[in-house]
Amino acid sequence: MKITVVGTGYVGLVSGTCFAETGNKVTCVDIDEKKVQKLANGTITIYEPGLEKLFQRNLKEERLIFTTDLAEGIKEADIIFLALPTPPGEDGSADLKYVLGVAEQIGKLLVGYKVIVNKSTVPVGTAQKVHNAIRKNYNGEFDVVSNPEFLREGVAVDDFMKPDRVVVGTSSERAKKLMSELYAPYVRQGNPVIFMDEPSAELTKYAANSFLATKITFMNEIARLCELLGADVDMVRKGIGTDERIGKRFLFPGIGYGGSCFPKDVQALVRSSHEVDYDFKILESVMQVNEDQKLHLLPKIKKYFNGNLVGKHFALWGLAFKPNTDDIREAPALYIIKALVGEGATVTAYDPEAMPNVKAQVNDIINYAETQYDALKEADALIIATEWNEFRTPEFEKIAAGLKSKVIFDGRNVFDLQHMESLGFHYESVGRKPITK
Ligand SMILES: NC(=O)c1ccc[n+]([C@@H]2O[C@H](COP(=O)([O-])OP(=O)(O)OC[C@H]3O[C@@H](n4cnc5c(N)ncnc54)[C@H](O)[C@@H]3O)[C@@H](O)[C@H]2O)c1
Numbered sequence: 001m002k003i004t005v006v007g008t009g010y011v012g013l014v015s016g017t018c019f020a021e022t023g024n025k026v027t028c029v030d031i032d033e034k035k036v037q038k039l040a041n042g043t044i045t046i047y048e049p050g051l052e053k054l055f056q057r058n059l060k061e062e063r064l065i066f067t068t069d070l071a072e073g074i075k076e077a078d079i080i081f082l083a084l085p086t087p088p089g090e091d092g093s094a095d096l097k098y099v100l101g102v103a104e105q106i107g108k109l110l111v112g113y114k115v116i117v118n119k120s121t122v123p124v125g126t127a128q129k130v131h132n133a134i135r136k137n138y139n140g141e142f143d144v145v146s147n148p149e150f151l152r153e154g155v156a157v158d159d160f161m162k163p164d165r166v167v168v169g170t171s172s173e174r175a176k177k178l179m180s181e182l183y184a185p186y187v188r189q190g191n192p193v194i195f196m197d198e199p200s201a202e203l204t205k206y207a208a209n210s211f212l213a214t215k216i217t218f219m220n221e222i223a224r225l226c227e228l229l230g231a232d233v234d235m236v237r238k239g240i241g242t243d244e245r246i247g248k249r250f251l252f253p254g255i256g257y258g259g260s261c262f263p264k265d266v267q268a269l270v271r272s273s274h275e276v277d278y279d280f281k282i283l284e285s286v287m288q289v290n291e292d293q294k295l296h297l298l299p300k301i302k303k304y305f306n307g308n309l310v311g312k313h314f315a316l317w318g319l320a321f322k323p324n325t326d327d328i329r330e331a332p333a334l335y336i337i338k339a340l341v342g343e344g345a346t347v348t349a350y351d352p353e354a355m356p357n358v359k360a361q362v363n364d365i366i367n368y369a370e371t372q373y374d375a376l377k378e379a380d381a382l383i384i385a386t387e388w389n390e391f392r393t394p395e396f397e398k399i400a401a402g403l404k405s406k407v408i409f410d411g412r413n414v415f416d417l418q419h420m421e422s423l424g425f426h427y428e429s430v431g432r433k434p435i436t437k
């Protein structure tokens with residue numbers, strides 16, 4: 001099948017590459033000339049485990065091509081995917097200017113029947129809006145389908161190649177047939193394609209992300225209660241997670257959810273609800289609790305240093321919003337950095353992948369280290385903000401030797417409490433007994 005993916009960011013690049021991997025001929029279109037040039041020349045633009053190999057193979061075998069020319073890109077396509085940004089507008093609702101802008105352009109370029117698929121996360125009613133935008137300029141036959149994407153950064157290739165499910169919203173039998181063919185290789189692995197109407201598919205995406213954000217936030221509140229009541233959130237987590245109705249996943253407390261999706265999608269669903277005079281109370285609270293949670297470590301740090309952080313120096317491990325990605329969008333680490341610097345402290349950070357992105361964004365308000373241990377030099381304490389695997393089993397002697405004193409504030413609960421006690425660290429984490437020295 002001939003596929004075009006418009007927007008070659010995270011979702012566009014992963015889905016384009018994975019569609020090519022199952023034998024389709026894929027053209028990826030982006031307005032960012034530098035990005036297109038890099039990709040066409042074989043340089044991958046995101047860090048995503050497992051993607052590079054697939055990308056290089058499909059590029060070499062000419063199943064994957066990159067262009068800035070939308071007309072060229074869609075000329076031969078059977079299916080055109082829109083993987084465009086839907087950032088929050090001023091009022092928090094999803095800004096559809098990229099999606100609807102490209103839809104209008106497509107309307108001017110279409111020849112013959114094609115299926116246009118929304119892969120971007122978009123509010124209910126967008127399939128209809130895209131349809132209207134194309135119709136403005138095109139009188140022929142076409143269908144607009146909603147096919148939200150559920151991949152997670154860091155495990156995106158696996159999520160795409162072996163999805164739990166594929167959701168397709170369409171009321172057209174012709175489009176349904178094409179989408180069934182496209183996803184057949186994935187269905188063979190036993191994963192269902194769930195067909196539904198367009199509005200239900202659009203809402204499914206927001207419901208999934210909002211539910212997961214709520215699940216995490218619920219555990220963050222349980223963790224706070226554990227701290228106040230003297231319970232251990234790890235025990236509570238295991239205690240409830242073994243109930244199959246609750247499930248073990250997405251129950252890990254920490255310093256809040258971040259990333260390019262949960263924060264914006266929860267906010268957008270709240271806005272969509274307001275538009276139909278519905279007050280989505282749970283999600284309002286989820287947003288509020290998550291804002292506070294990002295700075296959950298700060299009062300602990302301030303208390304340890306007797307309320308004054310002026311002149312204190314911190315080592316910070318982890319900048320990405322989660323491990324295995326270089327994405328720093330809404331990363332809790334950035335909020336912690338701003339708060340510490342605002343209190344008069346200095347920070348030296350280390351992250352295996354995300355430092356270039358942070359350098360580009362917050363520039364020189366912090367220093368960067370070459371290794372996780374270099375970051376510790378002259379620091380009054382270590383703060384852990386992202387649970388990269390290499391932080392889980394560090395050389396504790398090196399930590400003790402690098403820091404001015406053995407003090408760790410851990411926002412991701414990566415270390416075992418008893419072990420930290422035996423090593424003589426002052427160790428504070430989230431929802432667990434502090435080890436005081
Ligand atoms: N990142 C994720 O993990 C993820 C997962 C599921 C769904 N989503 C959703 O998918 C959509 C895309 O997200 P993303 O993270 O891939 O975004 P992104 O910002 O990484 O990439 C978007 C790309 O679109 C390009 N673009 C912008 N305007 C364009 C135009 N007019 N023509 C061609 N290209 C254009 C940009 O240059 C950029 O490369 C969003 O709606 C997001 O909510 C994201």
Ligand SMILES: O=c1ccn([C@@H]2O[C@H](COP(=O)(O)OP(=O)(O)O[C@H]3O[C@H](CO)[C@@H](O)[C@H](O)[C@H]3O)[C@@H](O)[C@H]2O)c(=O)[nH]1
Pocket residue numbers: 121149150151152153154209212216249250251252253254255256257258259260261262321322
């Ligand atoms: O138990 C948990 C699980 C996650 N998180 C945090 O939640 C955020 C999001 O994590 P994750 O869902 O793994 O990352 P994303 O790549 O943002 O993926 C989410 O957002 C995507 C974009 O919409 C969806 O496609 C995915 O299904 C959805 O999981 C991160 O800050 C994590 O640290 C926790 O705090 N505790």
